[in-house]
Amino acid sequence: MAAKKLIPGAGKGFTEECTKVLLAVSDALYVIGGKWKLMIIIAMARGNSRFTELQRQVTGISARVLSSELKELEANGFIIKKVTAGYPVTIEYELLPYSQTLEELVEAMTRWGMQHREKIKNERLIGDSVVKP
Amino acid sequence: MAAKKLIPGAGKGFTEECTKVLLAVSDALYVIGGKWKLMIIIAMARGNSRFTELQRQVTGISARVLSSELKELEANGFIIKKVTAGYPVTIEYELLPYSQTLEELVEAMTRWGMQHREKIKNERLIGDSVVKP
DNA sequence: CGGCATCCAAATAGATACTG
DNA sequence: CAGTATCTATTTGGATGCCG
Secondary structure, three states: OOOOOOOOOOOOOOOHHHHHHHHHHHHHHHHHHHOOOHHHHHHHOOOOHHHHHHHHHOOOOOOHHHHHHHHHHHHOOOOOEEEOOOOOOEEEEEEEHHHHHHHHHHHHHHHHHHHHHHHHHHHHOOOOOOOOO | OOOOOOOOOOOOOOHHHHHHHHHHHHHHHHHHHOOOOHHHHHHHOOOOOOOOHHHHOOOOHHHHHHHHHHHHHHOOEEEEEEEEOOOOEEEEEEEEEEHHHHHHHHHHHHHHHHHHHHHHHOOOOOOOOOOOO
Protein backbone atom coordinates (compact mmCIF):
# COMPACT_ATOMS: atom_id res chain seq x y z
CA MET A 1 0.00 0.00 0.00
CA ALA A 2 2.21 2.74 1.19
CA ALA A 3 5.20 3.59 -0.95
CA LYS A 4 8.34 1.72 -0.13
CA LYS A 5 11.37 3.53 1.02
CA LEU A 6 12.78 5.95 -1.48
CA ILE A 7 16.35 5.25 -0.62
CA PRO A 8 18.35 3.49 -3.30
CA GLY A 9 19.22 0.00 -2.24
CA ALA A 10 16.39 -0.24 0.19
CA GLY A 11 14.50 -3.48 0.43
CA LYS A 12 15.22 -7.01 1.50
CA GLY A 13 18.57 -7.48 3.14
CA PHE A 14 18.82 -3.79 3.74
CA THR A 15 18.23 -3.68 7.42
CA GLU A 16 20.37 -6.73 7.88
CA GLU A 17 23.38 -5.13 6.24
CA CYS A 18 22.83 -2.12 8.44
CA THR A 19 22.63 -4.31 11.49
CA LYS A 20 25.89 -5.95 10.54
CA VAL A 21 27.69 -2.67 10.18
CA LEU A 22 26.22 -1.44 13.43
CA LEU A 23 27.40 -4.59 15.14
CA ALA A 24 30.92 -4.12 13.86
CA VAL A 25 31.07 -0.49 14.89
CA SER A 26 29.62 -1.29 18.25
CA ASP A 27 32.25 -3.99 18.71
CA ALA A 28 34.97 -1.54 17.85
CA LEU A 29 33.60 1.10 20.18
CA TYR A 30 33.32 -1.41 22.95
CA VAL A 31 37.02 -2.22 22.84
CA ILE A 32 38.62 1.05 21.82
CA GLY A 33 35.86 3.50 22.65
CA GLY A 34 35.89 5.93 25.48
CA LYS A 35 37.98 9.00 25.88
CA TRP A 36 41.32 7.43 26.53
CA LYS A 37 42.17 4.10 24.96
CA LEU A 38 43.11 5.32 21.51
CA MET A 39 44.98 8.24 22.97
CA ILE A 40 47.05 5.97 25.16
CA ILE A 41 47.89 3.76 22.21
CA ILE A 42 48.89 6.79 20.19
CA ALA A 43 51.09 8.10 22.96
CA MET A 44 52.72 4.70 23.26
CA ALA A 45 53.28 4.49 19.52
CA ARG A 46 55.21 7.75 19.91
CA GLY A 47 57.57 6.22 22.38
CA ASN A 48 55.96 6.77 25.74
CA SER A 49 56.21 3.63 27.76
CA ARG A 50 56.31 4.61 31.41
CA PHE A 51 53.26 5.24 33.52
CA THR A 52 54.25 8.78 34.40
CA GLU A 53 55.23 9.59 30.84
CA LEU A 54 51.85 8.47 29.66
CA GLN A 55 50.09 10.47 32.29
CA ARG A 56 51.97 13.56 31.20
CA GLN A 57 51.37 13.03 27.51
CA VAL A 58 47.73 12.09 27.71
CA THR A 59 46.52 15.37 29.08
CA GLY A 60 43.87 15.25 31.73
CA ILE A 61 43.97 11.58 32.61
CA SER A 62 44.22 10.68 36.27
CA ALA A 63 46.39 7.93 37.67
CA ARG A 64 43.42 5.87 38.58
CA VAL A 65 41.88 6.04 35.16
CA LEU A 66 45.17 5.49 33.38
CA SER A 67 45.79 2.45 35.50
CA SER A 68 42.45 0.92 34.71
CA GLU A 69 42.70 1.72 31.02
CA LEU A 70 46.10 0.08 30.82
CA LYS A 71 44.65 -3.03 32.34
CA GLU A 72 41.87 -3.17 29.82
CA LEU A 73 44.27 -2.58 26.96
CA GLU A 74 46.39 -5.42 28.25
CA ALA A 75 43.38 -7.70 28.64
CA ASN A 76 42.41 -6.98 25.07
CA GLY A 77 45.80 -7.81 23.67
CA PHE A 78 46.95 -4.37 22.65
CA ILE A 79 49.76 -3.90 25.11
CA ILE A 80 51.90 -5.77 27.56
CA LYS A 81 53.31 -4.73 30.89
CA LYS A 82 56.99 -5.43 31.31
CA VAL A 83 58.65 -5.44 34.67
CA THR A 84 62.42 -5.27 34.73
CA ALA A 85 64.17 -6.20 37.93
CA GLY A 86 66.38 -3.63 39.57
CA TYR A 87 66.69 -1.56 42.67
CA PRO A 88 63.60 0.23 41.84
CA VAL A 89 61.99 -2.16 39.38
CA THR A 90 61.32 -0.59 36.03
CA ILE A 91 57.87 -0.89 34.63
CA GLU A 92 57.24 -0.33 30.98
CA TYR A 93 54.26 -0.79 28.77
CA GLU A 94 54.81 -1.96 25.22
CA LEU A 95 52.54 -2.14 22.27
CA LEU A 96 51.85 -5.60 20.94
CA PRO A 97 51.55 -6.29 17.21
CA TYR A 98 47.78 -6.33 17.42
CA SER A 99 47.76 -2.64 18.15
CA GLN A 100 49.12 -2.08 14.65
CA THR A 101 45.79 -3.15 13.24
CA LEU A 102 44.42 0.12 14.57
CA GLU A 103 46.68 2.23 12.40
CA GLU A 104 44.22 2.84 9.64
CA LEU A 105 41.53 3.72 12.11
CA VAL A 106 43.76 6.08 14.04
CA GLU A 107 44.84 7.82 10.88
CA ALA A 108 41.28 8.24 9.73
CA MET A 109 40.31 9.68 13.07
CA THR A 110 43.30 11.99 13.16
CA ARG A 111 42.53 13.34 9.73
CA TRP A 112 38.91 13.84 10.59
CA GLY A 113 39.71 15.53 13.87
CA MET A 114 42.08 17.93 12.18
CA GLN A 115 39.67 18.89 9.45
CA HIS A 116 36.91 19.28 12.02
CA ARG A 117 39.02 21.62 14.09
CA GLU A 118 39.70 23.67 10.97
CA LYS A 119 36.03 23.75 10.15
CA ILE A 120 35.07 24.93 13.61
CA LYS A 121 37.79 27.55 13.55
CA ASN A 122 36.59 28.87 10.20
CA GLU A 123 33.08 29.08 11.46
CA ARG A 124 34.52 31.52 14.00
CA LEU A 125 33.65 30.00 17.33
CA ILE A 126 30.80 32.33 18.14
CA GLY A 127 30.30 30.84 21.53
CA ASP A 128 27.05 29.09 20.86
CA SER A 129 28.75 26.36 18.94
CA VAL A 130 30.59 23.26 19.91
CA VAL A 131 33.66 24.19 21.81
CA LYS A 132 35.24 21.94 24.32
CA PRO A 133 35.06 23.04 27.93
CA MET B 1 74.01 11.78 29.89
CA ALA B 2 71.42 9.13 29.83
CA ALA B 3 70.69 7.51 26.51
CA LYS B 4 68.05 9.24 24.48
CA LYS B 5 64.96 7.39 23.52
CA LEU B 6 65.54 4.41 21.32
CA ILE B 7 62.48 4.97 19.23
CA PRO B 8 63.13 5.99 15.64
CA GLY B 9 62.11 9.56 15.05
CA ALA B 10 62.47 10.49 18.66
CA GLY B 11 63.94 13.83 19.51
CA LYS B 12 62.95 17.46 19.18
CA GLY B 13 59.44 18.00 17.93
CA PHE B 14 58.53 14.48 18.86
CA THR B 15 56.29 15.16 21.77
CA GLU B 16 54.73 18.08 19.97
CA GLU B 17 53.71 15.97 17.01
CA CYS B 18 52.25 13.46 19.43
CA THR B 19 50.36 16.20 21.19
CA LYS B 20 48.93 17.36 17.89
CA VAL B 21 47.68 13.93 16.97
CA LEU B 22 46.25 13.46 20.42
CA LEU B 23 44.47 16.77 20.13
CA ALA B 24 42.93 15.79 16.81
CA VAL B 25 41.80 12.43 18.07
CA SER B 26 40.41 13.96 21.21
CA ASP B 27 38.50 16.48 19.10
CA ALA B 28 37.05 13.68 17.03
CA LEU B 29 36.10 11.65 20.06
CA TYR B 30 34.48 14.66 21.63
CA VAL B 31 32.10 15.12 18.72
CA ILE B 32 31.46 11.60 17.52
CA GLY B 33 32.55 9.60 20.51
CA GLY B 34 30.27 7.76 22.85
CA LYS B 35 28.31 4.66 22.18
CA TRP B 36 25.66 6.05 19.92
CA LYS B 37 26.50 8.94 17.62
CA LEU B 38 28.25 7.02 14.88
CA MET B 39 25.68 4.27 15.05
CA ILE B 40 22.86 6.74 14.58
CA ILE B 41 24.59 8.26 11.59
CA ILE B 42 25.13 4.84 10.10
CA ALA B 43 21.51 3.91 10.60
CA MET B 44 20.45 7.15 8.97
CA ALA B 45 22.79 6.59 6.04
CA ARG B 46 20.94 3.32 5.51
CA GLY B 47 17.66 5.09 5.16
CA ASN B 48 16.27 5.30 8.65
CA SER B 49 14.91 8.74 9.21
CA ARG B 50 12.10 8.46 11.72
CA PHE B 51 12.57 8.50 15.45
CA THR B 52 11.00 5.12 16.00
CA GLU B 53 12.84 3.56 13.08
CA LEU B 54 16.10 4.72 14.54
CA GLN B 55 15.24 3.42 17.94
CA ARG B 56 14.48 0.04 16.45
CA GLN B 57 17.61 -0.10 14.34
CA VAL B 58 20.03 1.18 16.94
CA THR B 59 19.60 -1.66 19.35
CA GLY B 60 19.52 -0.82 23.00
CA ILE B 61 19.11 2.93 22.82
CA SER B 62 16.36 4.48 24.89
CA ALA B 63 14.06 7.22 23.70
CA ARG B 64 15.60 9.68 26.06
CA VAL B 65 19.13 9.01 24.97
CA LEU B 66 18.20 8.93 21.29
CA SER B 67 16.47 12.24 21.67
CA SER B 68 19.46 13.89 23.28
CA GLU B 69 21.93 12.38 20.81
CA LEU B 70 19.87 13.64 17.89
CA LYS B 71 19.99 17.10 19.36
CA GLU B 72 23.75 17.00 19.68
CA LEU B 73 24.13 15.68 16.17
CA GLU B 74 21.99 18.52 14.94
CA ALA B 75 23.94 21.09 16.94
CA ASN B 76 27.15 19.78 15.43
CA GLY B 77 25.92 20.06 11.89
CA PHE B 78 25.58 16.38 11.03
CA ILE B 79 21.84 16.16 10.72
CA ILE B 80 18.76 18.28 10.42
CA LYS B 81 15.30 17.77 11.77
CA LYS B 82 12.53 18.23 9.24
CA VAL B 83 8.95 18.73 10.24
CA THR B 84 6.33 18.25 7.57
CA ALA B 85 2.87 19.61 8.22
CA GLY B 86 -0.04 17.20 8.15
CA TYR B 87 -2.65 15.69 10.31
CA PRO B 88 -0.11 14.03 12.35
CA VAL B 89 2.94 16.09 11.49
CA THR B 90 5.74 14.01 10.09
CA ILE B 91 9.14 14.34 11.65
CA GLU B 92 12.19 13.15 9.81
CA TYR B 93 15.87 13.43 10.44
CA GLU B 94 18.16 13.87 7.49
CA LEU B 95 21.87 13.67 7.14
CA LEU B 96 23.60 16.86 6.11
CA PRO B 97 26.56 16.85 3.73
CA TYR B 98 28.99 17.23 6.59
CA SER B 99 28.16 13.76 7.79
CA GLN B 100 29.71 12.44 4.58
CA THR B 101 33.11 13.49 5.85
CA LEU B 102 32.81 10.65 8.34
CA GLU B 103 32.65 8.00 5.66
CA GLU B 104 36.30 7.07 5.72
CA LEU B 105 36.27 6.89 9.49
CA VAL B 106 33.16 4.78 9.60
CA GLU B 107 34.57 2.39 7.04
CA ALA B 108 37.80 2.04 8.92
CA MET B 109 35.94 1.35 12.11
CA THR B 110 33.62 -1.13 10.47
CA ARG B 111 36.51 -3.05 8.98
CA TRP B 112 38.33 -3.06 12.26
CA GLY B 113 35.28 -4.16 14.20
CA MET B 114 34.68 -7.04 11.81
CA GLN B 115 38.23 -8.29 11.90
CA HIS B 116 38.25 -7.95 15.68
CA ARG B 117 35.10 -10.02 15.98
CA GLU B 118 36.72 -12.67 13.80
CA LYS B 119 39.83 -12.62 15.93
CA ILE B 120 37.88 -13.02 19.13
CA LYS B 121 35.85 -15.82 17.62
CA ASN B 122 38.96 -17.67 16.52
CA GLU B 123 40.43 -17.36 19.94
CA ARG B 124 37.35 -19.29 20.99
CA LEU B 125 35.77 -17.14 23.62
CA ILE B 126 37.01 -19.02 26.62
CA GLY B 127 35.13 -16.86 29.03
CA ASP B 128 38.02 -14.97 30.47
CA SER B 129 38.35 -12.82 27.43
CA VAL B 130 36.60 -9.78 26.16
CA VAL B 131 33.04 -10.63 25.45
CA LYS B 132 30.32 -8.08 25.57
CA PRO B 133 27.74 -8.48 28.32
C1' DC C 1 57.98 5.65 40.62
C1' DG C 2 53.72 2.97 39.99
C1' DG C 3 50.23 2.12 41.64
C1' DC C 4 45.73 0.56 45.00
C1' DA C 5 42.04 1.74 48.57
C1' DT C 6 38.70 4.70 50.11
C1' DC C 7 35.41 8.26 50.09
C1' DC C 8 32.59 11.23 47.80
C1' DA C 9 30.62 14.20 43.85
C1' DA C 10 28.92 14.29 39.32
C1' DA C 11 27.48 12.52 35.11
C1' DT C 12 24.71 8.82 32.76
C1' DA C 13 21.26 5.96 31.90
C1' DG C 14 17.08 2.90 32.74
C1' DA C 15 12.08 2.68 33.99
C1' DT C 16 7.87 4.62 34.02
C1' DA C 17 4.39 7.71 33.18
C1' DC C 18 2.50 11.29 30.63
C1' DT C 19 1.57 14.73 26.63
C1' DG C 20 0.29 16.89 22.00
C1' DC D 1 4.28 8.91 16.61
C1' DA D 2 7.71 11.71 18.90
C1' DG D 3 9.05 12.88 22.37
C1' DT D 4 9.40 15.16 27.76
C1' DA D 5 9.45 14.73 32.90
C1' DT D 6 10.67 12.65 36.95
C1' DC D 7 12.88 9.58 39.83
C1' DT D 8 16.20 6.47 40.85
C1' DA D 9 20.14 3.20 40.03
C1' DT D 10 24.49 2.64 38.23
C1' DT D 11 28.74 4.19 36.45
C1' DT D 12 32.36 7.17 36.35
C1' DG D 13 35.74 10.06 38.00
C1' DG D 14 38.34 13.31 41.02
C1' DA D 15 40.84 13.84 45.50
C1' DT D 16 43.47 12.07 48.91
C1' DG D 17 46.35 9.07 51.42
C1' DC D 18 49.15 5.13 51.69
C1' DC D 19 52.38 1.47 50.32
C1' DG D 20 56.31 -1.26 48.35
